[in-house]
Amino acid sequence: MLVIRPIEQRDFAILKQISIESGHGFTSLPVNDELLQKKIDHSLTSFASRAGGKGDCLYFFVAEDSDTGEVLGTTALESAVGLTSPFYTYLLGKQVHCSRKLGIHNVVETLTLTNDYTGVSELCTLFLREPARHGMNGRLLSKCRFLFLAEFSELFDRRILAEMRGVSDEGGNSPFWSWLQEHFFSMDFPTVDYLTGIGQKGFIADLMPKYPIYVSLLSKEARAVIGKTHDKTRPALHLLEEEGFSWRGYVDIFDAGPTVECEVHNIRTLRNSRRLTVQIGHPVRAQTHLVSNTRFEGFRALLGEMAINEQKGQAVMTRAVASLLKVEDGDTVRVAEMKRND
Template identity: 80%
Template sequence: MLVIRPIEQRDFPTLKQIAIESGHGFTSLPVNDELLQNKIDQSLASFASRPAGKGECLYFFVAEDSDTGEVLGTTALEAAVGLSSPFYTYLLGKQVHSSPRLGIYNVVDTLTLTNDFTGVSELCTLFLREQARKGLNGRLLSKCRFLFLAEFSELFDDRVMAEMRGVSDEQGKSPFWNWLQEHFFSMDFPTVDYLTGIGQKGFIADLMPKYPIYVNLLSKEARAVIGKPHDKTRPAVRLLEEEGFTCRGYVDIFDAGPSVECDLRQIRTVRNSRQLKVHVGEPVDSGTHLISNTRFDDFRALIGDLAVNEEKAQAVITEEVARLLKVEDGDTVRVVEMNR
């Protein structure tokens, strides 16, 4: 059974391997020892001292196999992006060129560089290793964050977003970036992807076009991938769409992958989850649920069988589930029924 828990220092070797496996375009996990260690340190600091409100905190989780102890995935929450360094996105818009006297009316699509997500909370770093891509593991990795958001909503922005990886090939070549590189930059996509991942974003302000880009001037290949996710990212997009996330015209500045967003309180799992008291026993007429404890620094989440005693507002769970969640009779859990 996979169990979600906060990342620990002992996870560094596996985190580095996951960074390697994640490949090009996965900006939030650069293959850089110092930056990966910084992420662990930042998350440890965030969990060590619960803040009074939203700040630049990173809550980084791993999925651990309860039988083997092997870490099989990562997932994370950034409480607020863009506060200490710019968070850039392109916004798809329109420009109208018209001349009533000549009877001409043209609507042209544009891409405008923005910092519109400044201060917004971000879902990030979701990666499930190849050997674990089965059953409900992907749903657990994605949706566990919503139980944490629901339980500790005061630590996050009212608006939650996620950048989805855009189209690139096995060599890391992005059709969208190829056009930008030809006209404005002299760096290939893997290089800019890496620089962004390690926080060196100054080149964006220096070299990125300051004025709106007319989409019809881009190459056919570049236009074709605007707002399109990478094939390996499509399952993650579908899971977020099920939760109520939509793309409102924002795309990544390097590969043009879509950015999706939702109001925190409108996220389906946040809205439908509830707290129940624990009763350890044998669940009768149980159903599959996403379950978490309600602890901040010792957060645990998993998908397991649970029976609800509505009269007593109890969640009846097995001894194994209770042990993995680190709860006992009378403790509180947050639960939501899973749809397969």
């Protein structure tokens, strides 16, 4: 069984392996020891010194196999983007060129560089390793963050976003970036992806076009991938769409992948979750539930079989499940029912 827990220092080696496995375009996990250590440090600090409200905090989790102790995935929440370094996106918009006298009315699409998401919370760093890509593991990795959000909502913005990896090939070549590179840059996509991942974003402000780009001027290949998602990222996007996330025209400035967003209080799993009291025993007519304890630094979440006693407001679970959640009789858990098609 996979158990979600905050990252620890002992996870460094496997985090580096995951950063290698994640490949090009997964900007949040660069293959760089110093930056990976900074992410661990940032998360440890965020959990150890709980903020009084939204701040520059990172809550980084790993998925650990309870039988082997092997870490098989990562997932994270960033409380607010763009506070310490600019958070850039392109906004896909429209401009109208009209002449009544000539009887011409043209609507053209544009891409405008923005910092519109500054201060918004972010879902990030979701990666499930190949051996664990089965069953409901992907859903656990994605949805566990919503229980944390529900329990500690004061630490996050009213809106939350998620950047979806855009289209690139096995060599890390992005059709969208190829056009930008030809006209404005002299760096290939893997290089800019890596520089962004390690926080060296100054080149963006220096070299990115400041004025709106007419989409019609882009190459056919670049136009075709605007707002499109990498094949490996489509399942993650589908899960977020089920939760109520939608695309509102913002795309990544390097690969043009879509940035989706949702009002936190409208997230389906968060909205449907509730607090219940633990009853350790033998659940009758048990069903699969997404469940977490209500601790901050000691947060745990998993998918487990349990029964709900509606009259007593109890979550009836086995001793084994309670042990993995680090709860006892009478403790509080947060629960959301899960179905195979959720």
